[in-house]
Amino acid sequence: MLEIRIHGRGGQGVVTAAELLSLAAFREGQYAQAFPSFGSERMGAPVTSFCRLDAEPIRLREPIDRPDVIVIQDPTLLASHDVLAGLSTDGWLLVNSSRGFAELGLADWVAQFRPGRARCVPASELARQHLGRPLPNAALLGGLAGLTGAVGIDSITSAIRERFAGAVGERNSAAATAAFTLSRTEPVPC
Amino acid sequence: MLKQLECSRAIAETIARCRPQVVCAYPITPQTHIVEALSELVRDGSLSPCEYINVESETSALSVALGASATGARAYTATASQGALHMAEVIYNVAGLGLPVVMTLGNRAVGAPINIWNDHSDAMALKDAGWIQLFARDAQESLDLHVLAFRLAEELSVPVMVCVDGFVLTHSVEPLDVPSQEAVDRFLPPYQPVQVLDPADPVSIGAMVGPEAFTEVRYLAHHKQLQVLTRLPELAAELAQLIGRPSGALLHPYRLDGAETIVVAMGSVTGTIEVAIDELRAAGLAIGAVALCAFRPFPLAALAEALADARRVVVIERNLAPGLGGALASNVRMALRGRAIPVHTVIAGLGGRPVTRAALRPVFESAARDALDDLVFLDLDNAAIDRELARSGERRRSGPAAENLLRDARRPR
Numbered sequence: 001m002l003e004i005r006i007h008g009r010g011g012q013g014v015v016t017a018a019e020l021l022s023l024a025a026f027r028e029g030q031y032a033q034a035f036p037s038f039g040s041e042r043m044g045a046p047v048t049s050f051c052r053l054d055a056e057p058i059r060l061r062e063p064i065d066r067p068d069v070i071v072i073q074d075p076t077l078l079a080s081h082d083v084l085a086g087l088s089t090d091g092w093l094l095v096n097s098s099r100g101f102a103e104l105g106l107a108d109w110v111a112q113f114r115p116g117r118a119r120c121v122p123a124s125e126l127a128r129q130h131l132g133r134p135l136p137n138a139a140l141l142g143g144l145a146g147l148t149g150a151v152g153i154d155s156i157t158s159a160i161r162e163r164f165a166g167a168v169g170e171r172n173s174a175a176a177t178a179a180f181t182l183s184r185t186e187p188v189p190c
Numbered sequence: 191m192l193k194q195l196e197c198s199r200a201i202a203e204t205i206a207r208c209r210p211q212v213v214c215a216y217p218i219t220p221q222t223h224i225v226e227a228l229s230e231l232v233r234d235g236s237l238s239p240c241e242y243i244n245v246e247s248e249t250s251a252l253s254v255a256l257g258a259s260a261t262g263a264r265a266y267t268a269t270a271s272q273g274a275l276h277m278a279e280v281i282y283n284v285a286g287l288g289l290p291v292v293m294t295l296g297n298r299a300v301g302a303p304i305n306i307w308n309d310h311s312d313a314m315a316l317k318d319a320g321w322i323q324l325f326a327r328d329a330q331e332s333l334d335l336h337v338l339a340f341r342l343a344e345e346l347s348v349p350v351m352v353c354v355d356g357f358v359l360t361h362s363v364e365p366l367d368v369p370s371q372e373a374v375d376r377f378l379p380p381y382q383p384v385q386v387l388d389p390a391d392p393v394s395i396g397a398m399v400g401p402e403a404f405t406e407v408r409y410l411a412h413h414k415q416l417q418v419l420t421r422l423p424e425l426a427a428e429l430a431q432l433i434g435r436p437s438g439a440l441l442h443p444y445r446l447d448g449a450e451t452i453v454v455a456m457g458s459v460t461g462t463i464e465v466a467i468d469e470l471r472a473a474g475l476a477i478g479a480v481a482l483c484a485f486r487p488f489p490l491a492a493l494a495e496a497l498a499d500a501r502r503v504v505v506i507e508r509n510l511a512p513g514l515g516g517a518l519a520s521n522v523r524m525a526l527r528g529r530a531i532p533v534h535t536v537i538a539g540l541g542g543r544p545v546t547r548a549a550l551r552p553v554f555e556s557a558a559r560d561a562l563d564d565l566v567f568l569d570l571d572n573a574a575i576d577r578e579l580a581r582s583g584e585r586r587r588s589g590p591a592a593e594n595l596l597r598d599a600r601r602p603r
Binding site for chain 2: 018019022023026027031032033034035036058059060061062063065
């Protein structure tokens with residue numbers, strides 16, 4: 001089973017991201033469970049969502065305390081919340097940032113990860129380019145596909161188009177594909 | 191066909207396939223997505239003929255369902271928590287009048303303190319109102335139980351509450367199979383009321399009944415519930431044939447072979463308990479579980495049989511009966527009368543606190559060693575309790591406990 005936790009803020013599509021990821025995995029014949037950690041949601045408030053992927057039906061209903069993968073949609077959360085809790089250096093880390101891990105203060109820790117398993121992707125910038133709005137969730141899903149290989153990029157873009165018809169779906173798919181491509185290239189040393 | 195769906199959406203689609211003629215709703219978290227989705231299905235014509243009635247409160251929502259049902263219409267509504275308590279008087283009336291309304295309860299804690307998250311306090315507050323109460327163990331069952339609910343309700347002329355854990359199930363997105371229209375139509379015949387408000391053949395419904403007949407009317411309500419004990423398994427078997435999976439039962443046994451310790455629970459915690467049991471079985475512990483689906487009527491005989499070889503029982507209880515322990519454990523003890531075995535009450539998952547394998551495993555292991563207390567609060571922060579008790583002991587005006595404990599929880603240590 002692969003367990004993924006996504007952190008962001010209200011309005012960034014954190015819950016939708018977990019849902020789309022589960023939809024992409026479902027398209028590939030995996031069992032997938034996506035669920036939010038709901039508070040009384042407000043724009044800008046920290047939001048967490050969860051996704052489990054497995055070859056078997058999923059019975060567990062507990063939140064994910066020890067994720068295999070963490071996605072950070074808003075890096076300002078790193079300073080104020082323990083969003084990396086439970087992630088070991090055997091896992092995967094994807095952060096929405098145009099800076100590097102050094103500037104985020106994570107370089108030493110991230111250096112212990114296996115090669116290619118921790119990555120910053122400028123998802124908000126990609127979203128601005130492709131959607132005209134800094135909504136990073138679709139781009140990060142593309143990055144997640146590139147980083148982990150847990151789902152294919154085609155499944156991600158199909159899931160996005162299935163959920164969002166027309167131009168919205170196309171633009172988000174383009175952002176996801178751009179982030180996917182970027183995440184498959186060698187990271188800029190930082 | 192399996193589709194990746196939010197459970198609430200899939201419940202709405204299942205309800206639509208049951209062809210209700212009246213849906214009335216007042217939104218309250220966490221059931222809102224269900225009635226929102228139903229409103230779309232009515233508006234776009236997918237659910238037709240059906241009148242969707244927006245009302246100004248929960249009391250009105252169920253009153254409209256009551257009136258609709260009394261005219262012979264198939265009626266549905268949904269609520270949760272404070273909403274269920276708001277309509278409490280009507281809940282009793284629907285049952286007392288024997289009207290087969292089906293209602294989803296998106297289980298949520300009851301304030302104060304206000305809390306939007308899951309536990310079973312709302313269902314337990316209404317357990318003796320005369321409704322059948324069915325608890326879904328997972329998202330798929332929460333769909334299928336609604337199909338069963340309409341059939342049971344209408345056959346016996348008794349209302350059914352389908353209890354679906356708020357957020358944990360209602361907001362989960364997973365592969366779900368909405369029962370096909372063909373299967374639902376074969377299973378659920380058009381509603382034939384035993385009593386109907388019809389201008390062509392007028393009757394009155396809702397007589398004032400004095401001591402001369404009140405007990406007999408109430409007895410009949412009990413008699414109806416007892417019939418469910420036979421009919422529910424039969425209907426569940428019939429439905430299973432049509433949808434190709436077992437769903438709905440009085441109870442679901444899990445790995446009871448040779449189990450000396452048996453865990454009893456209801457609702458969405460079932461899956462996590464099963465995973466914990468698999469892990470403990472692999473480590474050699476003789477443990478199994480029973481997930482109750484029917485809480486009202488309470489399946490005394492079926493549970494007694496399931497627990498026949500148990501040496502101890504651990505009840506995972508998602509509600510608190512202050513001053514006693516828990517409603518579920520008290521009922522489980524009724525099924526064990528005459529048997530001198532320990533029945534432990536574990537209060538767990540109140541107000542949305544996660545119930546985890548990591549917390550459950552040591553509780554089960556400790557029960558197996560006969561070292562578990564009679565009443566346990568899972569993951570209780572005893573130090574925080576002690577600090578608040580100390581504060582309230584120091585001075586009379588120690589302030590509101592909820593605010594004090596929140597401040598305490600936020601203080602760095």
